[in-house]
Amino acid sequence: MSLARRTSAEFAGTALLVAAVVGSGIAAARLSPADVGLQLLENAFATALALGALILVFGPVSGAHFNPVVSAVDWWLGRSTRLGLSLAELLAYVAAQVTGAVTGAVLANLMFDLPAVTWSDTPRTGGHLWLAEVVATAGLLLLIVALVRSGRANVAPAAVGAYIGAAYWFTSSTSFANPAVTVGRMFSDTFAGIAPASGPGFIGAQIVGGLVALAAVAWWYPVPRRRPDDMVIPQPAPEGAHP
Template sequence: MSAALPRRLAAEFLGTALLVTAVVGSGIAAARLSPGDAGLQLLENSVATMLALGVLILIFGPVSGAHFNPVVSAASWWLHRRGADGLTAPEAGLYALAQVSGAVAGTVLANLMYALAPITRSTQVRTGAGLWLGETAATFGLILLVFALTRSGRGSLAPAAVGAYIGAAYWSTSSTSFANPAVTIGRAFTDTFAGIAPGSVPGFVLAQLVGLVAGAAAVMLFYPKPTAGATALTASP
């Protein structure tokens, strides 16, 4: 039987919080350790993020599915809405609330660890067609990867595969692959290396939603039905 909903929501909150703490905290550390070298800063930030993501999926996957991302939760609902597995629409909404609040909490924690104000308005403007296209591509690839694994019975590979994908997408997409509305919102509350100006958030989130739709369509094309033994991205039985 899957974990009770309150436990799953707590796992999504804490997992997303720790993920964003890793993203923002490593960004702050990178800027301090490697001032003036943006490439090295991005390398340090991306390595810390991909490793943290893999570990957090291992920790929380058996409890909540380790979504940490509203578009993953939305895809879980949509792709399994006709079956008994997957999230219901209300559950997906509650997952999103837990993820967004966790992302903000993670940013606050990272700011405080580095003796910064708990909440600061980011001034890092990230806008333009190229960046939006990068976010669409990053989110498309993430959705396709996650559900290709789960629908083909290879969900155990998710910690390594998702971490590796995000690490690669940091470097291959123009936007450095936020690919997550909750993380995007959380990063608006830090005026540091990983921040995004609040005015840039809507464009990123809209691009992520486009990537969600395109990714879900690709999953339905290539993996129209889960293979025998495959499970939805919720909690382990």
């Protein structure tokens, strides 16, 4: 697949993921205005199902990262074999993911007859929330790499969707676990939003979570049974390369 095709898949997949997160948050707030717990359940359920479906759709094209931290770990783990993302590809993936996330938030706003862009005024700050983001992101990355390195990448759509759905509930931050999604959710002043001032703290915690995951992978999965690139759905090796 050309880089243009892969980055367009990352853009579209991330846009649809954020549209699912924000859109289901808006729908949940309207359907269950007096019950925040039910709102969160509806939001988590829709997000988990959408994520699994999007990985199935876009995995064979781009690897279905939809997440700058996932792409960065893919680049880091693939450096020695030169089969993961190159640095230039990493930057292209991140740009596609961030712009896709913003587009997805705008799309969700428009689908629910809201202004295209409304900056969120929901503050999400504090050490407990940052710790939750470290845990959520580290767990997500460890899950993905563990599946790939143990030869079980075929179950990633269900496993990743299930993890994110569960992490909505067992983390106090409701598991953003994704810098691009964090940026996108700043553009919607709804149930799923996050105030721009709270974004840097979340993104910093997600980066720390990625580093924690790398340390865990080095200890528990030091030798991959399969190639270390293609974080979610394995793709054909380049001509002449040895898996």
